[in-house]
Structures are given as C-alpha cells and as structure tokens.
Amino acid sequence: MIDEAQREQLREEGFCIFPGALSGRDLDRARTGLDHGIAVTERTLGTTHIPSLDPNAANIRINNLPAIDPIFIELLLRQDALDAVRAVLGEHILVSNFTANIALPGSGSMKLHSDQALTVPPPWPHPWACNIIWCLDDVTEANGATRYLPQSHRFRSLEDVPADAIDATLPFEAPAGSFIVMEGRLWHTSGKNTTSDERRRMMFAYYSSDFIRQQMNWAFTLPAEVQAEMSRAARHLFGLAPMGNTRIGAQLTTLDDGAHQRA
Numbered sequence: 591m592i593d594e595a596q597r598e599q600l601r602e603e604g605f606c607i608f609p610g611a612l613s614g615r616d617l618d619r620a621r622t623g624l625d626h627g628i629a630v631t632e633r634t635l636g637t638t639h640i641p642s643l644d645p646n647a648a649n650i651r652i653n654n655l656p657a658i659d660p661i662f663i664e665l666l667l668r669q670d671a672l673d674a675v676r677a678v679l680g681e682h683i684l685v686s687n688f689t690a691n692i693a694l695p696g697s698g699s700m701k702l703h704s705d706q707a708l709t710v711p712p713p714w715p716h717p718w719a720c721n722i723i724w725c726l727d728d729v730t731e732a733n734g735a736t737r738y739l740p741q742s743h744r745f746r747s748l749e750d751v752p753a754d755a756i757d758a759t760l761p762f763e764a765p766a767g768s769f770i771v772m773e774g775r776l777w778h779t780s781g782k783n784t785t786s787d788e789r790r791r792m793m794f795a796y797y798s799s800d801f802i803r804q805q806m807n808w809a810f811t812l813p814a815e816v817q818a819e820m821s822r823a824a825r826h827l828f829g830l831a832p833m834g835n836t837r838i839g840a841q842l843t844t845l846d847d848g849a850h851q852r853a
C-alpha cells in the first residue's frame with residue numbers, strides 16, 4: 591500500500607520508489623517473459639533497435655508486453671501499482687502502453703521528454719499520466735538508470751524546459767524488484783550504460799486518465815486469444831469494454847436536474 595510519505599513525495603517531487611515489490615517466482619517470470627519478448631521482436635520485426643528513440647542498437651526495445659506473456663497483464667493489475675497510480679491520477683485510469691527498454695553496455699541516452707507531453711498538448715496543470723517502472727535488475731547510474739529533472743513535474747509548457755536541462759538530471763537508483771512511480775509530467779531520459787558487463791532491464795507501464803486516448807489501440811494490437819483470456823478487471827483497465835468515454839453522462843444528469851429546477 592502507498593503510505594502518506596510516498597504520497598507526499600509524489601506531490602512534491604513527482605516520483606517515489608517501492609523496493610522489494612517483485613521477488614522470487616514473479617521476478618523470474620518477468621525476466622523469462624522479457625527474454626521471450628526479445629525473441630518474438632527479433633523474429634517479427636527483425637530488430638529490437640528503434641533508431642527514432644535510441645542512438646545505437648545497445649538499447650533493446652520491446653513493445654506490446656501484454657501480448658507476449660500473461661505475467662505482464664498481472665503486473666499491470668497489481669494492487670500496489672494501481673494504488674500508486676490512483677494516488678496520482680484518481681480513480682478513472684486506463685493502461686496506455688507497456689514496453690521495455692533494456693540498456694546494454696554502450697547504450698546511449700534518448701531525448702529528454704515527459705510522458706504526458708507525448709500524449710496531451712500543453713498546458714499541463716494536472717498529472718494525467720503516470721508510469722510504473724518495473725526494475726528487473728539493480729539499477730545504478732553506471733548501468734543506465736533513468737534520469738529525471740528535479741521539479742520538472744511543475745512545468746506547464748515546453749517553454750519551461752531549460753536549455754541545459756540534461757546537465758541537471760539525476761538517476762533513479764533502485765534494487766532489482768523495485769518499482770518506481772513517476773508522474774507523467776516529470777521530464778526524464780534513459781541514462782548511458784557505461785559498464786562493461788551489466789544489463790539494465792526496465793519495463794514502463796504507462797497509465798493515463800480515462801479521458802485521454804491511449805497510446806496503444808489494444809482492441810487492435812492484443813491478439814484475440816489474449817483478449818479472450820483476460821479478466822473483466824483487465825478488460826476494463828485496457829478500455830476493452832463495449833462503451834468508451836461515457837462518464838460525462840453523470841454530469842449531464844446533474845445539469846438536467848438544474849435546468850428542470852430553473853424552468
């Protein structure tokens with residue numbers, strides 16, 4: 591469960607860390623699932639390098655984790671992760687995307703960005719996105735820990751991002767099995783892996799408020815057999831229910847009542 595100190599850190603610093611969230615069999619299942627994801631990606635796309643994201647092929651990118659292994663859907667539905675996301679976004683959330691970035695020795699930094707800026711135009715007065723970053727290895731500055739710009743979750747537009755932002759970034763260091771909660775407005779980038787032999791495996795579970803269009807069109811990208819196995823709760827979290835954005839209906843009822851009273 592998320593405690594008051596973690597809630598406060600999320601508000602004041604835009605992140606908090608849960609050490610020891612994943613261990614034993616589940617950590618092994620996640621690592622095995624990711625290995626499978628690498629094989630599937632190499633087989634289907636012929637490469638795990640996305641040149642528009644990373645400067646060289648030492649970053650291995652795996653997209654659409656929920657299609658690869660049920661452990662990834664389980665992680666998305668973990669109560670501790672959902673509690674943390676809801677502490678940032680409120681009750682009504684959807685899974686927008688779930689991807690992995692494995693930084694091998696020699697990997698470089700991607701461009702600094704905030705995840706909210708990727709899906710919502712400015713201004714950004716509220717958090718409408720939140721990442722749960724699952725660490726499958728000990729993550730250190732040397733092996734390419736994600737770097738964040740302190741206090742950047744207070745930026746409201748692109749003009750607020752300083753030109754020398756990258757120099758002021760700090761690493762999120764965390765032991766294997768941790769998850770890092772990062773609110774969507776915190777500007778960040780991947781670090782460089784300067785080790786000779788360490789692999790940094792991190793997975794990015796990206797949730798957003800339910801009135802924002804998801805990055806992935808899950809109805810299209812999740813195979814029918816995966817959708818058929820999903821629980822009702824999972825379908826709801828992925829936005830796979832028959833109805834989409836319908837919450838405004840409750841407000842119309844209230845408005846109607848007001849109009850009736852005025853009439």
Ligand SMILES: O=C(O)CCC(=O)C(=O)O
Pocket residue numbers: 691734735736737778779780781792794
């Ligand atoms: O791998 C990292 O440390 C950051 C990745 C990231 O921010 C992204 O893929 O958008």
